[in-house]
Amino acid sequence: MPKPVVDYSLYLVTDSGLNNPSRTLLQSVEDSIKGGVTLVQLREKELDTEAFIELAKKVHEVTKKYNVPLLINDNIEVALAIDAEGAHVGQDDISCVEARKLLGNDKILGISTGTPEEAKKALADGADYIGIGTCFMTQTKSPKRTLGPIGVRTILEVIPKESELKTVVIGGIKHDNTRRVVEHSAGSHGRIVDGVAVVTGIVSASDAKIASEQLLREFRIGYENASKHIQGQCQARESVENVLKSFPPLLSTLREKSPLTHHISNYVVMNDTANATLALGGSPIMAPSAVEAEDLSKVVSSVVLNIGTLTESFVECMIEAGKHANVQSKPVIFDPVGAGATTLRENTTRRILNSMHVDIIKGNAGEISTIAKIVGCDTESIAMRGVDSLGSGFSNPAAVVQAVAKREKCVVAMTGVIDYVSDGVRTVAIKNGHSYQGRITGSGCMIASSIASFAAISPNDHFAAAVAGILALNLAGEHAARRDDVRGPGTFRAAFIDEIANLVPEQMLTEAKIETIQLN
Ligand SMILES: Nc1ncnc2c1ncn2[C@@H]1O[C@H](COP(=O)(O)OP(=O)(O)OP(=O)(O)O)[C@@H](O)[C@H]1O
Numbered sequence: 001m002p003k004p005v006v007d008y009s010l011y012l013v014t015d016s017g018l019n020n021p022s023r024t025l026l027q028s029v030e031d032s033i034k035g036g037v038t039l040v041q042l043r044e045k046e047l048d049t050e051a052f053i054e055l056a057k058k059v060h061e062v063t064k065k066y067n068v069p070l071l072i073n074d075n076i077e078v079a080l081a082i083d084a085e086g087a088h089v090g091q092d093d094i095s096c097v098e099a100r101k102l103l104g105n106d107k108i109l110g111i112s113t114g115t116p117e118e119a120k121k122a123l124a125d126g127a128d129y130i131g132i133g134t135c136f137m138t139q140t141k142s143p144k145r146t147l148g149p150i151g152v153r154t155i156l157e158v159i160p161k162e163s164e165l166k167t168v169v170i171g172g173i174k175h176d177n178t179r180r181v182v183e184h185s186a187g188s189h190g191r192i193v194d195g196v197a198v199v200t201g202i203v204s205a206s207d208a209k210i211a212s213e214q215l216l217r218e219f220r221i222g223y224e225n226a227s228k229h230i231q232g233q234c235q236a237r238e239s240v241e242n243v244l245k246s247f248p249p250l251l252s253t254l255r256e257k258s259p260l261t262h263h264i265s266n267y268v269v270m271n272d273t274a275n276a277t278l279a280l281g282g283s284p285i286m287a288p289s290a291v292e293a294e295d296l297s298k299v300v301s302s303v304v305l306n307i308g309t310l311t312e313s314f315v316e317c318m319i320e321a322g323k324h325a326n327v328q329s330k331p332v333i334f335d336p337v338g339a340g341a342t343t344l345r346e347n348t349t350r351r352i353l354n355s356m357h358v359d360i361i362k363g364n365a366g367e368i369s370t371i372a373k374i375v376g377c378d379t380e381s382i383a384m385r386g387v388d389s390l391g392s393g394f395s396n397p398a399a400v401v402q403a404v405a406k407r408e409k410c411v412v413a414m415t416g417v418i419d420y421v422s423d424g425v426r427t428v429a430i431k432n433g434h435s436y437q438g439r440i441t442g443s444g445c446m447i448a449s450s451i452a453s454f455a456a457i458s459p460n461d462h463f464a465a466a467v468a469g470i471l472a473l474n475l476a477g478e479h480a481a482r483r484d485d486v487r488g489p490g491t492f493r494a495a496f497i498d499e500i501a502n503l504v505p506e507q508m509l510t511e512a513k514i515e516t517i518q519l520n
């Protein structure tokens with residue numbers, strides 16, 4: 001019999017120990033197939049070979065009825081005994097080469113991988129597919145390290161585009177993270193994961209059919225979005241010229257609607273960012289408790305995550321708020337304050353990027369340099385001292401923001417004397433602003449709040465929101481610095497808030513110094 005053609009989209013991996021007690025394992029398998037599972041792996045670590053064969057025969061009866069391939073975990077003898085469609089082995093099990101010899105070429109063979117080296121070896125050893133994991137913490141595995149979507153992408157990138165090796169991501173895959181993992185798997189190589197492997201999300205679910213339907217739907221949306229990213233056409237993009245023209249009405253709408261923004265911000269700037277948000281016309285709520293994050297996600301219009309003064313409870317709240325904002329389709333603005341300054345800040349930045357889809361990243365050169373390193377962009381690095389960026393910045397800042405935006409499939413705004421914004425396709429330099437802004441603390445954090453208010457009323461174009469958010473405050477900075485009553489940073493700080501409130505929408509057009517940057 002020739003090797004079956006496999007659809008890896010939704011791969012159920014069973015676990016008797018986690019099976020919902022309201023039904024048998026066989027029922028879970030059948031319900032999940034009815035819900036859209038395309039491939040099943042029977043994983044029984046506790047059974048002896050005889051009992052394993054007994055159970056495998058029964059499961060195979062079910063899967064054959066629906067023409068869904070069945071693979072056996074870590075036991076080639078059982079796979080051969082029941083004539084299963086294939087087997088799956090782990091790194092500590094029988095080797096891939098040995099398993100292939102025993103199985104023959106007509107069976108499907110998969111292997112678990114957790115590093116680029118293991119993936120390359122699996123390819124060389126003749127595997128049909130690799131499981132890439134552990135993506136997130138799970139009840140079934142507690143690895144020392146999880147890969148997150150960024151780590152998954154790194155592994156996927158070592159597999160040549162033309163290779164026949166298929167890939168599934170495994171580990172903590174649930175309906176609320178499937179879309180993001182699949183979407184973010186698309187990297188420079190143009191490959192997307194071929195499927196998601198799920199254990200708890202199906203076997204423990206109260207209804208395995210509904211859970212599978214939901215997972216398959218999320219996988220397909222993620223796959224479609226990833227394909228669009230690869231083709232560079234995720235959004236219908238307005239020209240920069242049209243984006244700029246939209247700013248005066250955008251500011252008027254912001255003031256009319258006064259969108260509510262959930263801030264999880266730092267102790268230093270909390271008051272200033274709340275006041276800047278109010279002055280602009282928006283409405284802030286500063287709420288650092290994870291317990292209320294879900295409730296807030298339903299009523300706010302955008303979320304700011306700022307890691308300026310890090311504590312574990314802030315991080316928990318940011319992750320909760322970000323995940324719920326993703327579910328509610330509310331834009332998430334991430335301000336990785338001091339990201340490169342300490343290991344804790346760098347690790348927290350990685351954790352946040354791996355836990356949610358961030359819509360807009362805003363940082364200074366040092367912070368963006370750290371993000372570039374985390375997400376695997378090959379750029380020069382910029383040192384930081386505390387929360388401030390050191391040195392004169394990148395030699396080609398526009399190229400850096402564009403590369404990070406493209407890779408993370410989001411908008412990146414990099415502040416400094418000149419600010420740069422890119423969505424991976426459109427890139428601009430904003431030459432407004434005043435040096436006084438660099439002499440008060442939190443002017444970057446206030447920019448993030450301003451961007452968040454604009455993102456709330458520009459949900460379909462976060463690039464427009466980021467440029468407008470920066471421009472509005474930079475114009476206010478220029479206006480404040482010109483005032484006779486401003487004699488230094490202290491008086492500037494108060495005048496700055498005044499001038500944010502005094503900004504006339506038309507000034508967003510007449511005073512903007514924005515240049516489009518064409519990069520290859
Ligand atoms: N010399 C300058 N000329 C013009 N604008 C400036 C200057 N310095 C800072 N700015 C403006 O100040 C804003 C904040 O940028 P900056 O890079 O200082 O943020 P940051 O370092 O993240 O600040 P913080 O951490 O204090 O919040 C940006 O809009 C930027 O354009």
Ligand SMILES: Cc1ncsc1CCO
Binds near residue numbers: 309
């Ligand atoms: C000075 C400072 N330290 C932690 S956060 C912060 C404000 C700038 O974001």
